Amino acid sequence: MSEKASIGIIGLGRFGMSLAHELTSKGREIICVDKEEKKVKEILNFTDYAYVSEDLTQETLEELGFKECETVIVCIGEKIDVSILTTLNVISLGVKKVIAKAGSEEQGRVLERLGAEVIYPDKDSADRLAKKILSNNILDFISLNENIEIVEIKIPKRYVGVALMDSDIRRKFNLNIVAIERDDEIDINISPKHVFEEKDAIVVVGNKDNIAEFEK
Secondary structure, three states, X not given: OOOOOOEEEEOOXXXXXXXXXXXXXXXXXXXXXXXXXXXXXXXXXXXXXEEEOOOOOHHHHHHHOHHHOOEEEEOOOOOHHHHHHXXXXXXXXXXXXXXXXXXXXXXXXXXXXXXXXXEOOOOOOHHHHHHHHHOOOEEEEEEOOOOEEEEEEEOOHHHOOOEHHHOOHHHHHOOEXXXXXXXXEEEOOOOOOOEOOOOOXXXXXXXXXXXXXXXX
């Protein structure tokens, strides 16, 4: 497996397939597995690492290369027993970040107990998840149109210890800060004298290209 194939997707249903397309469209190499040959053939147009298998044991997943992934998304929400067992197998491989799709809150609680980050397809879209996977800093976002987004992003290290009025965020990146979150408290009445701390997250509005440049 290529070093770039650091993202694994298990299950190519509607959500998994959409996520695969979104990630590959951003130039990321992925590794996928599904029990249906038709789905695997479709995604082979976008990645060299897609396999047909009903066997999702820890040994098989390791052989296919999932152990080398930094992030694995288990997109099996319908069959609860298979979802839970597969998630456990991926976690047992030592994968750094495991995300699992859940079809109910009960299933989600079990997956969280195992140590997975849980997503709910009725609330989390594939493109939303893809963007969060591709960025270590973006916590959440809303697209207002093709160009403008509202994004919650961790404050970059270069701004830690810097007051808002001394930062170049608005001038250099043309971004408007609408809120600052610290310790789960959100402040919309932002003082220009606010000094950024490492645990701060800011909510900004602006052009998505400017947001991407700011994150870099």
